Amino acid sequence: MTTITLAENKENTLKRKKRSWDRGLALFRALFLPVVALLVWEVLTRLGALPSLLFSSPSLILTRAVNLISTGKLWEHMEISLFRALLGFLLGGGLGLAFGIIVGMNRKSEQYINPSFQMIRTIPLLAITPLFILWFGFGELSKILLISLGSFFPLYLQAFLGIRNIDNKLFEVARIMEYTRLQQITKLMIPSALPNILLGVRLSLSVAWMCLVAAELLGADKGIGYMIQDARSFMQTDTVFVGIIIFALAGKLSDSFVRVLEEKLLRWQDSFKA
Amino acid sequence: MATALEINQVSKTFKNDRGGVHVLDHLDLTVQEGEFVSVIGPSGCGKSTLLKLIAGLDSDFHGQIAVGDHEVHGPSIDRGFIFQEHRLFPWLTVEKNIAGNLSLRDPEVRSKVNHLIALVNLGGFEKAYPRQLSGGMSQRVAIARALLRNPKVLLLDEPFGALDAFTRAHLQEALHDIWEKNKTTMVLVTHDIDESVYLSSKVVVMDAKPGRIKAVVPIDLPYPRTRSSKAFQEFRTVILEHLDHKPSEPDDFSI
Structure with a gap:
């Protein structure tokens, strides 16, 4: 044995x-x-x-990155970019979530609101940017609003879909157990729609990054997007690359964060057995 | 004994393009407190519809339904409901499913939940999610969830219909034990004659199109009942005869 x-x-x-x-x-x-x-x-x-002037090289990029970090310049740009992206995402995503839930819950509000939202959704954001600059100037407001407009729709659509996909049979159970209207929202609708909502968060976050770049390339005096634009005009290709790498890393990091959240919150799902 | 459930001249019509389908026709039924009543009948006889009316999930009907002293106007926790599917919330663990909108931090709820988990024999599965449970276990969680609210009447709509024969027999026994221990009034809709004779103090046989009560058969056999006994088989035959008995008017065979 x-x-x-x-x-x-x-x-x-x-x-x-x-x-x-x-x-x-x-x-x-x-x-x-x-x-x-x-x-x-x-x-x-x-x-x-x-030509290293146009294509830079891995070692040059690394040296530039170390230099930008040690002088604190990189952080200066990143700070403001992070602030814009986060605030825009919170504003747009939060509103998207709220509207998605309301429209998902109520047919009448769907008929009033959804067609207009679907129409606005199809407009390319870059086409609206000039208007935003005219209305809100070159300051922070126009940038944050542009980012929130972009991150509004993925969360709105996913929350709406999630609410609509709830099994009607579970509502019968909730009615029999005398769930209040508020309990039906917090204890039935939101948990049931959570897989969709989290997917919406992921999509909204990635759109927020994209809008951030667009907003900062179009007119800013700080931020990673501005850093790229500024470096381009001085032919500092290595700095451009550092900026691109920063965006790639930030996008990947925020995506991983939501993935971790999904694994924690959606453990009850079959597909999250791992 | 007090009356638990009183159904008085209840009629129900489902509307469609051609006027409507008459599913329940002037139904009268009284259930005493602590009784176990089974409703049996061919599909389409309106037995499940009747249960939904009692539950208050559908209030579009004629006549009166009263539970205790209160007329039914909508769903309420004084009528528990077990569906054919377990209908557990997939994102909640067993104990949280049972607690539902009540907080497990409340010591009273906590101890009742613990007691019910023991009653339905699910000790050790408190933290399991519904996807980890078998069909029979899930249905037992659903029973515990309904019992937590101390319903005056527990309504069961073919609760074991989707289960395999072994699990079904096992759960019938479990349900019987719960009924004996808790003295909860139960109304069970089923199409399984054995199940109705095994569990009930009386069996209501229904007729289809329109749904009417054809016969009420009191089952005065002592518990525990053995399915193979002669007396059991006799009751089985009586109910079968009621079910098979053709009405005098010819059936219409329009297809």
Whole structure:
């Protein structure tokens, strides 16, 4: 009996070793292309095959990034960008969520509100930007409003869909158990629509980043978008790259944050068994 | 014994393009406190509709329904309802499903929930989510959820219809135990004759199109009942005969 267990143990350890080896191999394969690309890029610029003024190089970008961080310049731009994106997202997303729930709950308000919202939704945001600048100036207000307009619709649509998808049979249960109207909203509608709402949050956040770039490229004196624009006019390609990388990282980070939230809040769902 | 449920001249018509379908026709039924009444009949006889009317989920009918001293106007916790599907909230654990809109932090609710979990034999599954439970277990959670509100009448709409034979027999036994322990008045809609004879103190046999009460059969067998006993089989036959008995007027076979 013991010998079998020992043998099994050994086998298990081997299996575990094999599994971590497999995982390492997968990581290596995933990193293979990017690393090769970076190396080729670096070598080509060093050899002078690519003009470093236009294409920069990985080492130049890294040096620039270290420089921007150590002088505190990067943080200065990032601070204001984060502030704009967050405030815009909270304002637009919050309103989107509230309207989505109201319109989802009530047919009459759907008939009054939804067609107009759907119409506004199809207008490209960049087309509205000039109007926003005319009305609200070049200051913070126009930027934050543009971001909130963008992040309004994904959350509105998803909250609306989530509420509409609630199983009517559960409402019967809630009526029999004498849930108040408020309890029906907080204890039935919102939890039931949560998968959609969280998807809406993710989509809204990514739209908020995009609108932030648009707003800052169009006219600002601070922010990552401005940093990129400003660097472009002085041909500081490496700074442009640093800005792009910052946006990529910020987008990825905010997305991961919502993913963690999903895994925590949607543990009850079949699809979140992992 | 006091009257738990009184149904007086209840009629119900579902409206459609051709005027309407008459599903319930001047129904009278009285259920005493602590009774276990089964309603059995062919599909389309309006037995489930009747249960929804009693629950107050549908108030578009003629006649009166009273639970205790109160006439029914809408849903209320004095009438618990067990549906054919468990209808648990998938995002809540077993204990939170039972508690529903009541707080588990309230010590009184807490102890009642614990007691009910023991009663329906689900100890150890308090923190499980509905997706982790079998059909039979989910239905037991639904029963506990309904019992927490101390209903005057528990209405059961083919609660075990979707379960396999073993689980069904097991849950019938569990329901019987709960009825004996809690003395809750129960009205069970079913199409399973065995189930009705096994559980009920009286069986109401209904006729379809329009739904009428054909016969009320009191089952005066002592509990626990054995399905194979001669007396059980006799009651079974009586109910079967009531169900099979064709009305004198010819059926219309329009297809």
